[in-house]
Each structure stands twice: as structure tokens, then as C-alpha cells.
Amino acid sequence: MAIEKKAPELMNYSLFCGGCGHGVLLRLICECLEEYGLDKKTIAAIGVGCSCHLKSGISIDLIQSPHGRAAAVATGIRRAEPDKFVFTYQGDGDAYNIGIAETLNAAYRNENICVFTVNNGNFGMTGGQMSWTTMPGQKTATSPSGRNCDLTGIPIKVPELIAYSFTPAYVARGAVTTPAEINKLKGYIKNAFEAQLNNEGYSMVEIMCSCPTNWNLPPIAARQRLIDEVIPYYGLGEIKKRGV
Numbered sequence: 001m002a003i004e005k006k007a008p009e010l011m012n013y014s015l016f017c018g019g020c021g022h023g024v025l026l027r028l029i030c031e032c033l034e035e036y037g038l039d040k041k042t043i044a045a046i047g048v049g050c051s052c053h054l055k056s057g058i059s060i061d062l063i064q065s066p067h068g069r070a071a072a073v074a075t076g077i078r079r080a081e082p083d084k085f086v087f088t089y090q091g092d093g094d095a096y097n098i099g100i101a102e103t104l105n106a107a108y109r110n111e112n113i114c115v116f117t118v119n120n121g122n123f124g125m126t127g128g129q130m131s132w133t134t135m136p137g138q139k140t141a142t143s144p145s146g147r148n149c150d151l152t153g154i155p156i157k158v159p160e161l162i163a164y165s166f167t168p169a170y171v172a173r174g175a176v177t178t179p180a181e182i183n184k185l186k187g188y189i190k191n192a193f194e195a196q197l198n199n200e201g202y203s204m205v206e207i208m209c210s211c212p213t214n215w216n217l218p219p220i221a222a223r224q225r226l227i228d229e230v231i232p233y234y235g236l237g238e239i240k241k242r243g244v
């Protein structure tokens with residue numbers, strides 16, 4: 001008999017482009033919310049960017065934060081409502097380029113929130129501009145000749161910055177590339193959830209995704225570029241384990 005795996009009831013329709021990693025990540029978060037029985041006591045602080053699509057994509061309470069400020073908004077919610085489960089959901093342009101102060105300050109204070117950041121190497125929603133995470137030589141709307149790292153710096157690894165500079169409860173980087181990596185990523189998301197549920201403090205998971213639309217690649221080729229060119233630079237795995 002075939003085993004039927006149902007989509008989480010929290011998920012609505014998707015506005016993400018075909019092949020976008022956001023949708024897979026969102027499904028994993030919804031699965032975890034349902035498995036932990038958190039759907040009725042969660043408030044998410046979403047960013048500005050393709051994360052805005054959570055407004056129609058997921059049936060939980062959420063607040064759209066000013067650009068870059070989701071970690072500060074989540075801090076306020078969690079401190080005012082300590083019984084709520086609170087997570088942020090942002091893109092790399094939002095959480096890093098634009099909101100690095102809020103992102104780092106929340107980590108520095110070890111706020112008891114979960115932070116999910118989609119790293120797709122560009123500002124996706126606005127047409128694929130270069131971000132801090134764009135790869136060396138990568139052509140984007142604002143680096144048409146390829147990213148020149150001598151002029152713009154090298155792709156940043158914010159999870160490592162946080163894990164090695166502060167005292168967060170948990171930091172990991174996963175990817176939505178293969179079933180094996182997606183299963184590992186779900187384990188990282190669960191660890192982040194459990195860190196907050198056990199009052200251990202700040203947890204962050206960066207999720208490596210492709211953005212087929214702005215990479216000008218079909219979904220399968222975009223996924224392959226992520227595997228071959230991007231993930232070897234960033235690396236995957238747990239950067240700060242819980243309780244260590």
C-alpha cells in the first residue's frame with residue numbers, strides 16, 4: 001500500500017517561482033510547527049523580499065517587519081509575549097545587507113528567537129541585484145561584468161560570524177538541494193525550534209537556495225549551480241551545536 005504524505009495544513013497556495021527554494025523551506029517549517037504543536041502559539045516576523053509571500057503562503061500569525069528589521073521585531077514580540085514561539089524569516093539581502101545591525105544585535109544578546117535566512121546570492125524580489133552573498137565573478141543586475149571582490153568584498157558568512165563571535169545556542173547552514181540534504185535541514189530546523197522551546201537562546205539556520213528566475217537558469221540547472229559552485233564555498237552543517 002502506498003504511504004501518503006500530506007502537505008501541512010498550515011500551507012496555502014505558493015507565490016514563489018517554479019524551482020525556488022523558499023517553498024521547500026516553508027514546507028519544512030510548517031511540518032515542524034505542526035509536529036511540535038506550535039501552530040496556534042507562533043508569531044513570525046517576516047522580512048521584505050520574497051519572504052513577503054508567507055503572508056499568503058502560511059496560516060499563522062505574522063508581522064511584516066520594516067526592511068532588515070525582523071530580528072528586532074521578533075525580539076520585541078518574544079519579550080512582550082514570552083509564551084509565544086517566535087521566528088524570523090528573511091532573505092540574505094534583507095537580513096545581511098540591509099539589516100545586519102539588527103541581525104547581529106539580536107544574536108549578540110542571545111535573544112530567545114529562531115532566525116531563518118534564505119541565502120540565494122542576490123536580492124531576489126527586486127530583480128537580482130548583487131548582495132553580500134553573491135559569488136565572485138557572478139553576473140547580477142548590478143554586477144553585469146561579474147562581481148569584482150577587490151572592489152566589493154568577498155561573500156560573507158554571517159552564521160560563522162555569529163557562531164564564533166557571540167554565544168548563540170545553535171547555528172547551522174543547510175540546503176534544499178537533495179532529499180538527503182533536505183532531511184538534514186529539517187533536523188537543523190528542529191534543533192533551532194528546541195533551542196527556543198528549552199530557553200537556550202538564539203538560534204540561526206541559513207538555508208542555501210537557488211533563485212532560478214534571477215540566475216537566468218531553469219530550475220534543475222540552478223539547483224546544479226548551487227551544488228557545484230555555491231555550496232563548496234559556504235559549506236553545510238552545524239556550526240554551533242546546542243549545549244557545546
Ligand SMILES: Cc1ncc(C[n+]2csc(CCOP(=O)(O)OP(=O)(O)O)c2C)c(N)n1
Nearest residue numbers: 048049050067091092093094122123124125
Ligand atoms: C527600505 C527599502 N529599501 C529597499 C526596498 C526594495 N526591496 C524590496 S525587496 C528587496 C530585496 C530583498 O532581497 P532578499 O532579502 O535577498 O530576499 P529574496 O527576495 O532574495 O528572498 C529590496 C531591495 C524596500 N522595499 N525598502
Ligand code: SF4
Nearest residue numbers: 016017020050124211
Ligand atoms: S525571485 Fe527568486 S527568490 Fe523570489 S520567488 Fe522567484 S526564484 Fe524565489
